[in-house]
Amino acid sequence: MTGGAELAARLSAAADDGALAALGFRNDDRDDVKLALAAALADRERMAEIQLLADRLRVAIGRIDRETDAFDVPAAASDWRGVGVTPMLALLAVADDVRAFHRSRGVPPEISNRSLSDLGQQAWVHRRTYGTFGVHTYAWLVTAFSGNLYWLGRLQFNLVHRSDGWVLSTHIPESGPLTPEAVDDSFREASAFFAAHFPDYPTELFHCGSWLLDPQLAQVLKPDSNMVRFQQRWNLEEEVGPGDADAIFFVFRRRGDVDRSTLPRDTTLQRAILDKIDAGGHWALWSGTTPQAPFRAVHA
Template sequence: MIDYFIDFFEKYDYPKQAIKDLLSSYQTLLSNQDAYSIFEAIVKQYELDDRFIIKNCYPQLEEVASKTNLSPYTIYLLFFLSLSKITKEKYIAKNYSIEIFYESMADLKYKMLECYKINNIYGNRVPWWEDGFFDLTRVALGRLQYEIVEQDTTLVIGGHLISKGDSVINMHIPSSGPLTVQDCMDSFCKAAEFYKEYFKERPTVFVCHSWLLFPHHLEFLPKDSNILNFMKLFTIYNTEFDEKKSDLWRIFYNEENKPISELPRTTSLQRAYADWLLNSKPVGCGKGIFLFQDGKIIS
């Protein structure tokens, strides 16, 4: 497994310190017979039982962390890295391309880097999020990630009725670099092809529920912002205000709870948000939708 880890780390260009820390932690796990037997049994269950529900094993993984004095975040990441070797075969068995597997597994690095920025640990602080990639209900296709969900509201978009309960493609935006319209359009094309069985001859319906779609961004983000360009792809049909400001970590990471006047201003996004908050303005998220056909957004 260590050789597999090393190959995996090299493929995704993991930071050298992350590689060192994770390999050391895995050796610690291997040296604790009780902990490793629990860990190994869960991995084996994932391999053999197609009905295995990943989230049900998190208490056991926390027990492994306790027995080894390792952070649960580290154990979660080692767990998903171990599963990925098996997951590759599951993707192949379902006739998913190897490219889809590699793009989907890249999420482990994105979440690891977030964990390091917030907790100073190379691990995974949101294990529940990864479940979809490992039970094959969520995939990455280029810049974005997708899954089929039921539409939550009946809407008429561009003359097309989208009923509550209809199958639609829900998208997620990983923290993997610039969010350009061209990269998104390329990804939408891949998703429309991947999920074509759900829509037949009808336009493909995409939805997104994200802080990126907060309509008030139009009031304070730079006019050339990639976020604004992304927002403009959607019809935003619902706005939610968040008094707890629960998404600020995505912008300020481990400094999100500082007094507003002390928030970092390294990036243009941080500066825009800090100024907005200084003026006691609200934050939140939005729900958006668009129809896609023949490589274009049609409404």
């Protein structure tokens, strides 16, 4: 990005309702984004911070193997108009650069837009979690805006390098039932997509690291539940860390020191999560893999 005039032009263009809808912003968040954009455009110091972050983001685009986090957020930006709003505007500023990288890889526009719509999705998650406008998952969003996260059907995928080679890391956005059919479709689409658009990063395995892979879930949910059937797909590798915070966040959309007595117990899953923690037990994060071969198209 060459200078302040270009940044201002990009941020002005980002205030368009259609552009914000394409990035996944819902109505309430669109209004707040437009207010933040107007405030930033009138604030020279804020524009300098956005420029700094946008420049760092641009360097990361296409760096599938990047090791550093592009979001070293200036301290002054931490609570301006809400948590993470300054880096959110930097993401808006580089969206077209990410789309250009997608085009260079032959990624269809509809997949490009769906993948970048995780920005609006994360703003919605933030509002559900804290009741305010912002985004607290900006470190995660760097993956999408580096060109290494693709929303394919029900699931999201990105390339990750491990000691045994490249794998497709699998992520589960909050976007509907996790049915076996939807997962199968996503696995098939991902296998074909990455083979076509990232052939220089060959993969044989899907990988997942999540509290959803905790074997204890199968002890408290019905065997035919979507979550248990999802878990049973994976060859578990190891327990990788504590999972209580993730379980509380993904099931109840709460962060930090949560008063569990205020949380709903309307579903079997909600009750199972809380009952175990209240009884002194804990959930864990597990990692696992499953082969791609069954989901690859066979050509005569």
